[in-house]
Amino acid sequence: MYFKYLTNSAKEDGVVGWDINVSRDLHDYLNEKHVQIPPIKPKNICGSPVFLAIICMSRPSAFNIRRVIRNTWARPRTMNHFNVSFYFLLGLTRDLEIQKRIIQESQQFNDIIQENFYDSYNNLTLKSAMMLKVFTQHCRSAKYLLKADDDIYLNLPLLIESLHIRNKTNNLLVGSMICGGAPKRDPNCKWYAGPNYIYPYSTYPNYVSGSTYCMSGDVARKLFNVALTIPLFHVEDVFITGICARKIRLQLTHDFRYSFHYLQDNTCLFKRLIAVHHLDSEQIEAIYHAEQDEDLDKQCLIKNRFFLVYEWLLTTIFIANNNGENIACGNGKEQDLALKWEFRRNRIITPYIVKPIC
Known part of the structure; x- marks a missing residue:
């Protein structure tokens, strides 16, 4: 059967x-x-x-x-x-x-x-x-x-914008x-x-x-x-x-914006990512309600420049981990690891490599 x-x-x-x-x-x-x-x-x-x-x-x-x-x-x-x-x-x-x-x-x-x-x-x-x-x-x-x-939060406006700009059907x-x-x-x-x-x-x-x-x-x-x-x-x-x-x-x-782990209290960061994952229902609701705040764009202006610096680092510098596993890469033009970072007090904490769990 x-x-x-x-x-x-x-x-x-x-x-x-x-x-x-x-x-x-x-x-x-x-x-x-x-x-x-x-x-x-x-x-x-x-x-x-x-x-x-x-x-x-x-x-x-x-x-x-x-x-x-x-x-x-x-x-x-x-x-x-x-x-x-x-x-x-x-x-x-x-x-x-x-x-x-x-x-x-x-x-x-x-x-x-x-x-x-x-x-x-x-x-x-x-x-x-x-x-x-x-x-x-x-x-x-x-x-x-x-x-x-x-278990993700999808930034639907950014996703549609990225597909429209990419214009590759x-x-x-x-x-x-x-x-x-x-x-x-x-x-x-x-x-x-x-x-x-x-x-x-x-x-x-x-x-x-x-x-x-x-x-x-x-x-x-x-x-x-x-x-x-x-x-x-x-x-x-x-x-x-x-x-x-x-x-x-x-x-x-x-596109590194498709897969990021949840970082608490970083709504400004979420606005620049397409998908954040490993979330529970309360975290999804928290991100959604925070992004409805009309003043959020103003609050995020100062952090935006730090994101752009990190984005440049992420897409231009190749960082290899010890065994070469789980390397994320672009279209042959750049290579980078699946990284996480945190915004704290308007500054970037040094990014670290996400090691395989096993």
């Missing part, structure tokens, strides 16, 4: 749910003959001409974070005359009460997409593949697709780029690559961080089509933006 591929089996051969007998052919997960629960889809997905379709990955039980996102950064659906469509993408849950609430939520907000796989961390690649499928089938008129996790996949990444071979690591039958190589292709990335519509369709032809790999950002992107010979575009 279809579901045998999608359950969280006992840990075997290293990766939960992806032992050697599990199908890694995307076609098997798209076969609707074995669907036992009808998928949930909003009415009229991308029905009108759309500049940007945003699909936010969410856990079935994350009702509160979805409520907060609807009321904060995802609230505007038209930005400077650019139409935006917004949806949450969920997998299945075995909890019948949660499923009942999801159905009610979908009927109320018409923004829930639920596909036929069990929602788990190791099924994130399936989740993003379903995102590409939905976009390919329903959003032909959309110029761009943005994938977002539900073909062959674009932009995000915080990681080059020279090495597969994690420690089974206790969150990003464990698994044994050699899953990923036999010593390095990953260049890819962009999976928390937030944006692509032109043609790239979304190409990535979906190529994902149907190669074995699935459970590390989502590596598979979608690395392995599949390399297969279609796509040159990635680096």
